[in-house]
Structures are given as structure tokens and as C-alpha cells.
């Protein structure tokens with residue numbers, strides 16, 4: 001019997017999602033990846049070249065028909081879904097009074113709406129299997145106040161609350177639901193965030209980078225692979241008694 005597990009990773013073209021997709025593949029999962037940018041297909045090719053099993057889709061996590069078609073495509077190809085890792089996300093870095101309604105809608109639609117849609121369409125599959133694990137992407141921004149990140153932080157706080165509620169809702173089916181809240185991780189998102197902050201404050205990129213590194217006790221940013229380890233741990237058998245939790249992977253930021 002084929003016992004390979006299938007993991008969905010959203011937002012897998014870059015950063016944390018890409019690292020998680022690579023690690024799931026390395027650990028023997030079949031990986032179904034999606035993103036709005038075409039680089040997702042290059043990530044698939046690299047995973048295939050290194051001996052992993054992977055299929056990729058171009059899709060928008062905030063578009064209901066895209067998500068429904070993607071989940072249908074994964075089921076057609078692999079026949080089951082064991083892990084859902086919701087990574088797709090965007091950030092806006094702006095004072096609240098300069099934030100437009102469109103900015104607000106886009107961040108809420110992608111960060112929270114995307115996770116809602118993926119859970120909505122994947123959970124019926126996991127309920128029928130009576131197994132599965134979901135790992136959502138929170139952030140320290142859901143725990144501490146960050147200047148110019150009010151709407152982003154609000155979506156991350158909401159994701160942590162959503163995770164807790166869904167964990168209780170689906171526990172009777174043997175499904176676990178958790179989130180990971182990273183500190184600063186060296187990805188294209190963080191670098192664009194730092195560039196915007198540098199523009200706004202007149203400080204150099206390196207100066208802002210040093211300030212943001214000091215928020216971590218080891219005075220450095222995480223590598224995306226370090227966050228992928230936490231995602232794979234929560235998704236795996238070793239975390240069998242963990243549900244409804246948020247795992248801070250922030251090198252002490254929130255503990256200070």
C-alpha cells in the first residue's frame with residue numbers, strides 16, 4: 001500500500017513557504033505547492049531535480065474559485081491531504097491614517113481570507129480521512145505592537161484566534177490545528193519591509209536592519225529553513241498531543 005503523505009504548502013514560491021516545501025519533500029511527503037507568482041514552478045522543478053515529489057499550481061489564495069480548483073486538483077492527483085501549511089501572506093508598512101480601504105481589504109483578504117478559504121476546502125477531505133494537520137502562519141506582530149503594522153498585526157492576531165477555534169471544532173475528527181509565529185526571517189517580504197521603513201524614516205537600510213536584528217536575542221534574523229523546521233514539527237507525528245497552540249519561533253522577542 002502507498003503510505004506517502006501529501007502536504008499542501010501555500011505561498012511556496014519564496015521565503016518560508018519555499019523552505020517548508022523543500023523540507024516536506026526531503027522528509028518524504030508529496031508536496032502540492034501554489035503561489036500567485038510563476039517562480040512556484042521553478043521551485044517545483046528544483047524539488048523534482050533533488051528527488052522529491054512535487055506538483056505546482058498558479059493560484060490566488062484569496063480567490064475562492066482558485067482555492068476550490070486547487071484543492072480539487074490536489075485530490076485528483078494525490079487522492080488525500082495530510083498536511084495543510086498556510087504561508088501565503090502580504091505585508092503593508094504604513095501609518096494607519098495613510099492606509100487606504102483597498103490596502104486594508106487586500107491584507108485581510110490574503111492573510112486571513114486565504115487561510116479561511118484553504119481550511120474551508122481542505123477540512124472536508126481531512127474529516128472524511130479522520131486525520132490531518134494544519135499549520136497556519138502567525139507572526140510576532142500578532143503578539144506585540146509594531147509601528148506601521150496595525151492591519152498586518154491584526155490579521156496575525158486573528159489567525160492565532162482562528163487557529164484556536166478551528167482546533168476545537170475539528171478535534172473530534174482527529175485533526176490538529178496550530179500556528180507558528182516567527183520573529184524576523186530573512187525573506188523577500190522582510191527585505192521589502194525594511195526598505196519601506198528605511199525610506200520612511202530616512203535611516204539607511206543597514207541601520208534599520210541592525211535595529212530589527214536586535215529584536216532577536218541572538219541579534220540576527222532567522223533563516224527560512226529554521227521556521228520550516230518548526231512547521232514540519234507541528235505537522236508531524238512528534239506533535240501528536242499539540243493542537244490549538246501558537247509556537248513562537250522568535251528567538252526571545254516576545255519573552256523580553
Ligand SMILES: NC(=O)c1ccc[n+]([C@@H]2O[C@H](COP(=O)([O-])OP(=O)(O)OC[C@H]3O[C@@H](n4cnc5c(N)ncnc54)[C@H](O)[C@@H]3O)[C@@H](O)[C@H]2O)c1
Nearest residue numbers: 011013014015016036060061088089139184185187188189
Ligand atoms: N519574513 C518574516 O520576517 C515573517 C515574520 C513573521 C511572519 N511571516 C509570515 O510568513 C509568511 C511567509 O512570509 P515570507 O516572509 O516568506 O514572505 P515572502 O514574500 O518571501 O513569501 C510569501 C509568498 O506568498 C505569496 N503570496 C502572496 N499573496 C498570495 C496570494 N494571494 N496567493 C498565493 N500566494 C501569495 C508570494 O508571492 C510569496 O511567494 C507570511 O504569512 C508572513 O506574514 C513572515
